[in-house]
Amino acid sequence: MRFDAPVLLYGAGREALSTRAFLAERQPGLEVFVTVDSGSADIPDTAPIAPQDLPAAIAARRFGLVVKSPGVSRYKPVFALMEAAGIAVTSNLNLWGTAFRSGRKVIAITGTKGKSTTATLAHLMLTRSGLDAGLAGNVGLAPLDIAGRHAIVVFELSSYQTADMDFLPDIAALTNLYPEHVDWHGSVERYYEDKLHLIDRDGDFAVALGASAQGNPRIARALRDTRRLLPGLTEAQDEAVAAAVSGSRLRGAHNLGNARLAAQIALGAGGSMKGVLAGIAAFRPLPHRLEEHVLGGMTVVDDSIATTPEATKAALAAYAGRRIALIAGGHERQQDYAELAGLLAGYGVTLLATLPVTGDRLARAAAAASPEIERIEAQDLDRAIAALAARRERFDTLILSPGAPSYNQFRNFEERGDRFVALCRAAFAA
Incomplete structure (x- = not known):
């Protein structure tokens, strides 16, 4: 080149x-x-x-x-x-394709949510199967940094990367599809089109779909031919994966779905069932993705990666039955919070602290749907934590799962999550 x-x-x-x-x-x-x-x-x-x-x-x-x-x-x-x-x-990804694609097995995983966990799990399952696999993209290394060091490369790709990806994978996987990143793509329709460009192409490659992606008419059209689909897990394999997840650090039904999809990918790429189960056991939660901390006897959950209402619903479902204080709200992307507001009480939310800008809409929707939930409309994360610390007796689990990006108050979700954990340590660890 x-x-x-x-x-x-x-x-x-x-x-x-x-x-x-x-x-x-x-x-x-x-x-x-x-x-x-x-x-x-x-x-x-x-x-x-x-x-x-x-x-x-x-x-x-x-x-x-x-x-x-x-x-x-x-x-x-x-x-x-x-x-x-x-x-x-x-792009960096496409330069990798020109320089290093030949002679390698490529697994490309995307989706609105769950792609990082699924890609990490698939990589663990492959390496625990004794295969030479590397991880790159949004997790792991930048594509060009992984170069040609591995026979198998697992790419975790955002819609920004799939939009103009110019080479084909051997296996393409889609976890789910919800509206997001409208400011980058210009419209929800264009977001869908750019995300689905991973599978909506001519070529001989296999496709794996997460449970939430199956049955979606838009995804079915992009798939084109169901003969592309990888074989699903057998009943025995599915039961073994579910049992392994129940004893692992993967929390919530959505992460069981991620593990099932990762197992399907790993087996389709030549991994073994023994490697699949070992990969699940080896998994450690990624930063800011339902990352748990126990502070002063209270469970504090950093889910700052949650930038959609669907992700917040998954986080709450993972802790359903607890007495939950939820912190939500962030950068405006015109997402609908009505359904989330109607589910809060059922998940066990007793306190809702909202942040600008989207928190204003969530607070209004929650007031209409569940007036019994106490609402705190805070100007920033510091004031939200201070207000919650004064109401410590009302909850046993505190979750930051904003359902919105961070850009109006933080550079990125990592900075937001780090600040949340630091504030909670100061407020609750003693």
Whole structure:
């Protein structure tokens, strides 16, 4: 692979750093530019181009290829300018496909929720089966960082990555499909289209569907042919997986579903049932995904990854029967909270602390559906924890499961989760 013109990195995060290292190794003298919409463009051995200067740089053909980071929407108007100028746009993932795809078995897993857990489980199951497998994408390494080190590569992919993925996997898996990331994609319909691009293509590859994805007409159309589907688990295999999950650190019915899908994938990729069960036993909860802490005798659950109402419902279902204080709310993405509000009391929620902006709508819906639930409308996470600490006797389980992204108050869900745990340690650990 050789680059005949300078390259522009659009974005300066983990994948951009990975791409720069790859370019330096492949073609040391290559001129590389970088642009960011916000924050620092701190990428070694690059020259910055300000976003407002991109149209002039495109017209002058200062670069011949753009490697776009996943967080940068492919629907930004500047990319239409690049297309009109004949400047190709690619990604770290697609560069991996060109450089390393040949001769490897590729498993690509996506879905609105559960994809990280499913991918991690599938990887554990394969390695515990004695197979040479690596994990990359949103969990594990950036695609180019994993390079060609493994015979099998499990990719956990967001809709940002599946949108323009230009190579085929051997196994494609979809956990579920709910509205999300509308701000990046521009519409719910486009989000669905970009997410389903993983399976809605010609080619000889197998497909595995999570329980929530089965029976969805939109997914069925994207599947095209049911003969693509991997064989399901046998009754004996399903019972063995369920028994293993019940004794593991996987909590909630949704995680049982993730384990079933991962087992189907692993077996389809050549893993053994012994490896499947060993992988379940080896699983440790990923950060900010129903991550439990026991503080002062109380269970504190960091589920900051929950950016949709469906994810919050799954979190509450995992702790149904407890006396729950729920913290929810965040960045606005026009999601519907009416159904979630109607389920709160049934799950055992006794206190609801809401955060701007979406928390306002959830609080109003909860007031109408379950007026017996005490509501605290807090301006930020610090004040929510302080208010809950004053009502400590009213709950035994505190869950941060916002049902919305964090961008209005935090840089990302990781920062939000870390802040939540730190505040809870200060308020409840003594």
